[in-house]
Amino acid sequence: MKTTSTSLIEPHGGELCELLLTGEALDAAREAALHYPSITLTPRQICDIELLLNGGFSPLRGFLNRADYDSVVEDMRLADGTLWPMPITLDVSEETARGLKEGDKVALRDQTGLLLAILTVGDVWQPDKQREAEKVFGTTSTGHPAVAYLFNEAGDYYVGGTLEGVQLPKHYDFHDLRRTPREMRALFEEKGWDKVVAFQTRNPMHRAHKELTDRAAEEIGGHLLIHPVVGMTKPGDIDYYTRVRCYKELLRYYPEGRATISLLPLAMRMGGPREAVWHAIIRKNYGCTHLIVGRDHAGPGKDRDGTPFYGPYDA
Secondary structure, three states: EEEEOOOOOOOOOOOOOEEEOOOHHHHHHHHHHOOEEEEOOOOHHHHHHHHOOOOOOOOEEEEEEEHHHHHHHOOOOOOOOOEEOOOOEEOEEEEEEHHOOOOEEEEOOOOOOOOEEEEEEEEEEOHHHHHHHHHHHHOOOOOOHHHHHHHOOOOOEEEEEEEOOOOOOOOOHHHHHHOHHHHHHHHHHOOOOOEEEEEEEEOOHHHHHHHHHHHHHHHHHEEEEEEEEEOOOOOOOHHHHHHEEEEEHHHHOOOOEEEEEEOOOOOOOHHHHHHHHHHHHHHHHHOOOOOOOOOOOOOOOEOOOEEEOOOOOOO
């Protein structure tokens, strides 16, 4: 496990939890995984595992066990009291769950069969999804995309446990913009940036966005990280290929040396106030000291009856 010791803001929990194996341990894990049962991860789980393995979800060291899950759902904290607002769970089918027990090793693979990590099983349980929806998202309406996913797509059982990372998920675009937390921190140190405000976005930026981000960086006496989500966002959003080209073009309108861009492989939950706290923790892990929280931050809009899920300034 690597640790950071820099002049930048500390990662959440005090340590950047990078879970990727190296050297002989990595070779041994690859060999051992040939004899383990496998789980093929969903697109959302692949987003989650990337941020678990690269330290973006520090201080997590795997998918939440039951005690941590219950505490996060009820109190927005891990069982040890550390602030963490969003349950990061490995959902599986009943058939898969019944074949697992504490201490088992499972190979986690992408949809092509590529080995990403090995999970050591801690807990296997059937969650109360109604309770999770109400507590985390404030609604049980399937008009909320995360609730619809929870009720209609996610497996009925959760598996908690620690991860040993083999490799990060593969990407085939924008390689120069896909920085890990350690890489982002190294860039900030190289540039001498110790005050950085992050801008979370899942949409193209317009003139007002440019102005408010520029002013935010100026107000803190620091710099700006445009940190768009390129994982799963709200259904109907503009694809990230188009958005990233817009962000890159916009960079040249900032004062020289003011701003940079990096892509975040996050699967958003559209969880409003809870998600705003989650976004801040993630950016802290990337080395940012501030986060711009927007109007109806990470909100999914309105329910089918026209009622907003969250107030515009709840976050």
